[in-house]
Amino acid sequence: MVTNDEPQSASPTLRWMRVVGFLLYTMAFLLPAVRESVPAGATVPPSQIYKGWFCALVTLMNTFGKDVWQSKDFLAVLSGWINPLILIYLVLLLGHNLNWQRRLVAALIVAFMFATWIYFALAPLVPLVGHYLWIVGALMILSGEFVIHRATPATGANNTAASGS
Numbered sequence: 716m717v718t719n720d721e722p723q724s725a726s727p728t729l730r731w732m733r734v735v736g737f738l739l740y741t742m743a744f745l746l747p748a749v750r751e752s753v754p755a756g757a758t759v760p761p762s763q764i765y766k767g768w769f770c771a772l773v774t775l776m777n778t779f780g781k782d783v784w785q786s787k788d789f790l791a792v793l794s795g796w797i798n799p800l801i802l803i804y805l806v807l808l809l810g811h812n813l814n815w816q817r818r819l820v821a822a823l824i825v826a827f828m829f830a831t832w833i834y835f836a837l838a839p840l841v842p843l844v845g846h847y848l849w850i851v852g853a854l855m856i857l858s859g860e861f862v863i864h865r866a867t868p869a870t871g872a873n874n875t876a877a878s879g880s
Contacts, residue, residue: 729862733859736856737856739848739849740848740852740856741852742852743767743846743848744768744849745766746848748769749764749770749841749843749846751763752839764843767849773791773795775792775799787834787838790830790831793826793831794827794830794834797824801853828853
């Protein structure tokens with residue numbers, strides 16, 4: 716039997732991967748995340764380089780702007796919602812019977828990552844080290860959703876039911 720009831724069966728490796736992912740994820744907010752695209756050979760003024768915390772703040776604040784939802788900037792707002800969704804995902808890890816809710820939040824996070832990259836192409840923005848660490852950290856946090864765990868065989872009377880006899 717294959718299962719992914721991960722909170723009950725999370726391995727120590729998976730837990731450490733999530734801890735390291737969370738550290739990378741939070742560290743990314745302090746690093747340069749994106750820069751505006753500039754012509755080849757031109758230097759990038761520091762004012763056109765944005766740190767992760769600034770991107771998160773701007774995208775969340777723009778959530779409430781009516782005009783944003785009628786332009787390509789709604790993709791940036793979706794990327795800003797990755798951060799609260801990561802927090803919700805971490806809370807859902809504490810529940811033992813919240814598997815489908817956790818998977819739904821994980822799917823939204825991954826979909827919003829794609830929205831981020833589409834926005835980068837349209838804006839145009841160039842991702843920097845902070846963005847890459849942010850994505851890697853988030854994927855490490857979500858890693859339990861991408862790994863299929865083998866259930867441990869049941870003992871005693873339940874063993875025959877688990878084997879299909």
